[in-house]
Amino acid sequence: MPTSNARRLRIALYAMIMAVVAASTLTTVLADVADAHGNIVAPASRNYGCWQRWGSDFQNPAMATQDPMCWQAWQTETNAMWNWNGLFREGVAGNHQGAIPDGQLCSAGLTQGGRYRAMDTVGDWKAQSIGNSFSVKLFDQASHGADYIAVYVTKQGYNPLTQPLGWGNLELLGHVGNTPASQWTPETGGVSIQVPTTAPGRTGRHIVYTIWQASHLDQSYYFCSDVNFGGPTPSVSPSASRSPSPSVSPSRSTSPSPSVSPSRSTPPPTPSVSPVPGGCAATYSLVGQWPGGFQGEIKVTAGSAAITKWTVTASWTNGQKITSGWGALVTVSGTVATAKNETYNGALAAGASTTFGFLGSATTSTNGAPTLTCAPV
Structure with missing residues (x-):
């Protein structure tokens, strides 16, 4: 009957449309x-x-x-799980702390329209048991290499089950510098590298936070890994079929100086200017260092009167140079760096403080503190 034929035709047409939609969706996911x-x-x-x-x-x-x-993560945004290799931001210019607010570190500051926002949810994420000396393994499908990889671990006393993650909770404990993909370990579908890290004094639950600055663009990747220091060793290993060769350890000959751990020597802050009415003071702390580089922090404190803006100059005598910073607008001329406040941390009440951080290069083993000046402008 014509009516029956028309019904069958509609059903067939609907099935064809749904097949096209499903294929298009799968293609989009795979392309991402x-x-x-x-x-x-x-x-x-x-x-x-x-x-x-x-x-x-x-x-x-x-x-x-x-x-x-x-x-909750799968329910929030399925594509964030399928696109496990796309949690990045572009154009950060090394100013990680300035670009990503506290509480949003695991989502890279709600990058890509908040696709990875569920990563910031505080709770009992599955944690891998590790020792205090461990390696972080980064897998790179596109073989872009790294300008640097920085591994942070939360400080003892931080509780990831109840506290959002902030920059103040982290300590830099592992680092490798510029490393082209040719020096990484070949894997099925890409390359990998391990970053040796030591986290003394850590026990219980923590977060390992890794920043990977890819070499091909100003593209920064941010990763939160939940760990348990001193916990029982997992009895079941992840299935190799669900990962890009995670069970294969990189060759030690291709790692960038893997036997060298960052030095944790931290000299006392070096104040350079005494607070004066309406003025400000700057003090320096060495957060960590490694062959060829270091991380520093400068604390700016208002004097006996409030200020609305500040400018800090830092001058080194041993060839050190700031390569990237956060929490301030930094310009560099040779071994002299000038840092101006961001819009959110320029106004300081009398006696109040703020900090900004940076990564630097060091061409010699001598890495003394810079000479600092601070002016309210």
Whole structure:
């Protein structure tokens, strides 16, 4: 009958449309994955771990009770899990702390329209048990290499189960400098590198926070990995089929000086200007150093009267040079750096303080404190 034929035709047409939509969606997801680059596979970052554990079974309601933090992440934005290799920001220019507010470190400051916002959710994420000396393994699908990789660990006393992650909770404990992909370890589908890290005095639950500055563009990747120092060793290893060769350890011959851990020597702050009415003082702290580079912090304190703006100059005598900074607008001329306040930290009440941080290069083993001046402008 014509009516029956018309019905069958409509059903067939609907099935064809749904097939096209499904194929288009799958193509979009696969294209997004192919266009992105990498992640921390050990200890696994939050979104990589969720994809690794549940990517083949992400609609299983058992996840809600077995892995509730991953469940809320999959429910919030499925594509954040499929695109486990795309958690990055562009154009940060090394000003990580200025670009990413406290409480949003795991989502890279709600990057890409907040796609990865569930990564910032505070709670009992699955944690990998590790020792105080460990390595962070970064897998790079696109073989772009790194300008640098910085590994931070939360300070003892921080509780990731109840506290949002802020910059003040972190300490830099691992670092490698400029390393082209040719020096990384070949893997199936890309390359990998390990960053040796030592976290003395840590026990219990913590977050390992890794910043990967890719070499091809001003593209910065940010990863939160949940760990348990001194906890029981997991009895089940992640399935190799769900990861880009995570069970293969990189060759030690291709790692950039893996046996060298960052020095944790921190000299006392070096005040250079005494507070004066309406003035300001600047003090310097060495946060960490490694062959060829270091991380520093400068604290700016208002004098006996409030100020609305400040400018700090830092001059080194041993060839040191700031390469990137956050919390201030930094310009560099040779070994002299000038830092001006950001819009959010220029106004200081009498006696109040703010800080800005930076990474620097050091051409000699001598890495003394800079001479500082501070002026309210």
